[in-house]
Amino acid sequence: MRQARYVIVGVIIIGVLVALVMTLRHLYPMVKPAEVLKPSVEKLNTRSKGPNNAPIVIVEYSDYQCPSCRTAQEPLHKILEQFPGLIRLESKSFPLQMHRYSFLAALAAECAGTFGKFWLYHELLFEQQSEWAKDPDAMSLMLAYANDLQIPIEPFVGCLDKSEMGVRVKEDKRSGELLSVNSTPTFFINGERFVGAKQLSEQGTAFIKEKLNSLTGK
Incomplete structure (x- = not known):
């Protein structure tokens, strides 16, 4: 009798777990990186550089106030120089709540993009991160940088002040959250995740070489 009771309880538990999994799949469907990382035409024009048909696509999730993101710019530039014409770089904002001015900086970069100056402002x-990140009047510096770029x-x-600019930044962050981005910088190279400057420089570079070699049959 006791054994039969255990079997019944076990069946009930399994049924509950199956129902829970089905519910979670409905509420939080499986996300494919390629779907989330696919840029809009507008973002391709303003926040990407490199050939649209490049065999390698790097999507960068960064926070402008994040010191590690600043550090990662050097290896990122080296990769772009090492593989000229073979990489498209796409920038996405992922402002962290712990950084007071990161959302403002992302807004400013978005607005610079409407004047064709996104990458220069970026x-x-x-x-100048060490300057504006610690200044209580960061807004004045954002305006000064725009002026320097003749915006x-x-x-x-x-x-x-346009709400749509804030929406764009929030959309970027939401897309990162769907991909379980929880720290910056996070890079996706052809959908493969690399976190931080070290991973980008070492594993990321090796991954790119491997992908390019596979395309050329080497």
Whole structure:
């Protein structure tokens, strides 16, 4: 009798677990990196560089106030120089809550992109990170950087106030969360994840070489 009772309880538990799994799949469907990482046409034009048909696509999730993200720029640039014409780089913002000005910086970069200056502003934010990240009046510095790049200030300020700019930044972060990004910088190279400057420089470079060799039959 006791054994039969255990069997019945076991069947009930299995049934509950199956139902739970089915419910979770419905609420949180499996996410394919290729689907999440696919950029819109607009983002291809403003926040990517390199051939659209490049065999290697690097998607970077970064926080402009993150010191590790700044450190990762050097190995990232080396990779782009090492494989000219073979890589498309796409930038996505992933502002961390712990960084006070990271969302503002992401907004400013988005707005710079509307004036065709995304990458220049992007680079400037990392170069000057130690300056604006500690300044209580970071907004003034964001405007100064725009002025340095000859972006008209009044339209730039108007852009910062547009809700759609904030939506773009939040969409970037949401796409990262769907891919379980929880630290910055995180890179996806043809869908393969690499976290931090060291992984990008070592494993990332090796992965790119392997992919390119497979395409050329070497």
